[in-house]
Amino acid sequence: MKAVSFKQHGDISVLEYSDFPDPVPGPEEVIVRLRSAALNRLDIWVRNGWPGIKLEYPHIPGADGAGDITAIGQDVTDWSIGDRVVINANLGCGKCDNCLAGMDNLCHEWNLVGETVRGTYAEYIKVHSRQLFRIPEDFEYHQAAAAGLVYQTAWHSLVERGQIRDGETVLIIGSSGGVNTASIQIAKYFNATVIAIGAGKEKTEFARCLGADIVIDRLASPDWVKEVARATDRKGVDIVVDNVGSTFPSSFRALKKRGRLLTVGNTGGPKFEIDNRYIFGKHLTIIGSTMGTRQDFISVMELVTRGKLMVAVDRSFPLADVRAAHLRLEKGQQLGKITLDIS
Numbered sequence: 001m002k003a004v005s006f007k008q009h010g011d012i013s014v015l016e017y018s019d020f021p022d023p024v025p026g027p028e029e030v031i032v033r034l035r036s037a038a039l040n041r042l043d044i045w046v047r048n049g050w051p052g053i054k055l056e057y058p059h060i061p062g063a064d065g066a067g068d069i070t071a072i073g074q075d076v077t078d079w080s081i082g083d084r085v086v087i088n089a090n091l092g093c094g095k096c097d098n099c100l101a102g103m104d105n106l107c108h109e110w111n112l113v114g115e116t117v118r119g120t121y122a123e124y125i126k127v128h129s130r131q132l133f134r135i136p137e138d139f140e141y142h143q144a145a146a147a148g149l150v151y152q153t154a155w156h157s158l159v160e161r162g163q164i165r166d167g168e169t170v171l172i173i174g175s176s177g178g179v180n181t182a183s184i185q186i187a188k189y190f191n192a193t194v195i196a197i198g199a200g201k202e203k204t205e206f207a208r209c210l211g212a213d214i215v216i217d218r219l220a221s222p223d224w225v226k227e228v229a230r231a232t233d234r235k236g237v238d239i240v241v242d243n244v245g246s247t248f249p250s251s252f253r254a255l256k257k258r259g260r261l262l263t264v265g266n267t268g269g270p271k272f273e274i275d276n277r278y279i280f281g282k283h284l285t286i287i288g289s290t291m292g293t294r295q296d297f298i299s300v301m302e303l304v305t306r307g308k309l310m311v312a313v314d315r316s317f318p319l320a321d322v323r324a325a326h327l328r329l330e331k332g333q334q335l336g337k338i339t340l341d342i343s
Contacts, residue, residue: 001022001123063112066086088148104293156296172207176206195237245270261286314337
């Protein structure tokens with residue numbers, strides 16, 4: 001098969017498009033002939049590497065993928081060759097106490113496709129049969145791949161951890177990335193008033209097209225907290241989705257008393273200072289989460305494939321042009337998800 005892999009960490013030049021051995025299914029596994037893969041910022045971090053990262057080289061990146069089942073291992077009874085599927089990248093062992101309790105994203109032996117095991121930048125991939133969701137015949141592969149990881153992550157954060165309630169006001173820091181565009185859609189599904197912070201006219205207008213009620217251009221209004229105060233009659237917001245990290249101090253100011261700050265990442269860096277007085281003075285709650293559970297994946301993908309949640313796809317690149325795709329993501333030029341065409 002053709003695949004994109006790397007043998008050492010570095011810039012986009014380490015990505016190689018070449019032949020790779022075809023995978024063979026184990027007893028409870030299936031082989032998926034991938035038609036589309038979607039990029040995540042995680043792919044760049046894995047490619048760059050970090051102290052202590054352990055991979056089997058050559059490593060194939062990519063967490064998201066959708067395609068058709070082409071082979072079935074022994075003991076697989078719930079899938080057939082030709083079924084159209086999207087992959088759940090969060091890999092629980094299925095046996096530990098957390099997995100048995102339905103919290104497989106907290107598995108003691110948790111893995112992630114494309115991070116700790118080989119991923120979806122390839123023509124074929126083998127996965128456990130429990131990691132699949134059936135997609136309708138008329139649902140586009142790129143839409144399915146683009147939704148998988150980010151919608152599951154946003155759903156777990158907003159719905160399961162954040163306990164979003166009908167009619168609340170949600171502030172989303174960032175308006176064009178995968179998790180944030182998913183968060184806009186999910187918040188609107190729960191009838192929330194959504195305020196989105198973006199950088200520049202193109203990205204703020206994009207957020208408006210996705211359903212954001214109020215958009216604030218942080219380039220035109222660097223002190224965007226004041227704009228949030230005006231938009232909420234100085235009441236503040238119920239929830240802030242802040243996956244930047246370094247913006248926590250501003251998010252604390254924007255929250256109303258007893259507000260919740262939700263975070264699934266730290267694109268602005270892992271370490272920063274905060275003013276603890278806002279936390280205890282306003283009775284704030286900081287809620288972290290990672291990815292989502294199998295049930296989260298099923299719940300949100302049902303809504304996606306039924307057209308209840310819209311998936312924003314930016315551009316699609318041929319698998320062989322993966323370097324150009326990574327460069328676009330690194331520069332932050334995307335509006336929605338970048339996908340790879342593996343047709």
